[in-house]
Amino acid sequence: MEKVILGKTGIKVSPLCFGVLPMGPLQKNLPIPVGKKLIRQSLEQGINFFDTAESYQTYPYLKEALAGFSGETVLSSKSTATTYEKMERAVYEGLTALGRSYFDIFHLHAARVTTTVFEDRAGALKCLKDLKKKGVIRAVGVATHSVDVVALAAEREDIDVVFPLINKMGLGIIGGTRDEMVQAITKAHTAGKGVMAMKALAGGHLIGELKEAFDFVRNISGVNAIAVGMVDARELEINLKLFNHEEITREYLTKVKTGKKLLVSVFCKGCGACINACPNGALSLNKGKAKVNHELCLLCGYCNPVCPEFALRVI
Ligand code: SF4
Ligand code: SF4
Numbered sequence: 001m002e003k004v005i006l007g008k009t010g011i012k013v014s015p016l017c018f019g020v021l022p023m024g025p026l027q028k029n030l031p032i033p034v035g036k037k038l039i040r041q042s043l044e045q046g047i048n049f050f051d052t053a054e055s056y057q058t059y060p061y062l063k064e065a066l067a068g069f070s071g072e073t074v075l076s077s078k079s080t081a082t083t084y085e086k087m088e089r090a091v092y093e094g095l096t097a098l099g100r101s102y103f104d105i106f107h108l109h110a111a112r113v114t115t116t117v118f119e120d121r122a123g124a125l126k127c128l129k130d131l132k133k134k135g136v137i138r139a140v141g142v143a144t145h146s147v148d149v150v151a152l153a154a155e156r157e158d159i160d161v162v163f164p165l166i167n168k169m170g171l172g173i174i175g176g177t178r179d180e181m182v183q184a185i186t187k188a189h190t191a192g193k194g195v196m197a198m199k200a201l202a203g204g205h206l207i208g209e210l211k212e213a214f215d216f217v218r219n220i221s222g223v224n225a226i227a228v229g230m231v232d233a234r235e236l237e238i239n240l241k242l243f244n245h246e247e248i249t250r251e252y253l254t255k256v257k258t259g260k261k262l263l264v265s266v267f268c269k270g271c272g273a274c275i276n277a278c279p280n281g282a283l284s285l286n287k288g289k290a291k292v293n294h295e296l297c298l299l300c301g302y303c304n305p306v307c308p309e310f311a312l313r314v315i
Pocket of ligand 2: 267269270271274290306307
């Protein structure tokens, strides 16, 4: 797989970044050896870029998969830590869990925050800057769903990489439209930031139009890489083909949809909005969380746009 440089960081990555969240205990909960094998397969086929987070509990998969691999790998992680001390702990505990001496990119994990994030978490950001000076991390990033945060990051010297949510449906974007997020991304790129995009498939809801969904994000000026969650060899194979610009048949696309299910993530706040949106009676509330009846769910995707927490995923 070709490699690209993330903005001005000098970090060389595959445009397909392996998102490790969905294989972990918060979602699919694959056994460690199964997840390890999939990551290892991806490494052998040219993916060198992996994204995770302190909260995803997926470091053991990466540690196992990267052990003994001699090629270059790039690790991106993040933490919701607010203070200097908590961020320092998040980084060093992450390195210990991974058996590594540095992170390539470490983000403020700031998905749904407001534009005061850089002031509210000044201590955590200062910690990342200090760790960069010490060589413990190579680049400081911000992972966010907010248009304004991406635009603000573009203007800051201390942010090297932005990690925005963007997809062709505009699903999950905070504080603006899809096109406004595209403008903010382009602004960040023009300012020399590396751009790795997330949620190009809108939490799995664009799985039926995979190529179009990836093409939309890849064609945005300045997007260097896209983080894509993968949980099995079929997904890996088809995503590799798409990112390597190989032809894919309809049969391949059908295979990717097989065995997928709608999942309610830990971010569900139990507001109930999705229940009214489901025409098939597949959703109910149980102990303050949405619950899916998989016998009735047709994966039509009508529930997804109404969820204010971006909590419904197809995996
Ligand atoms: S994907 Fe469709 S059928 Fe399934 S729960 Fe959502 S709205 Fe209902
Ligand atoms: S709309 Fe989202 S937050 Fe509300 S109950 Fe459904 S899944 Fe949970």
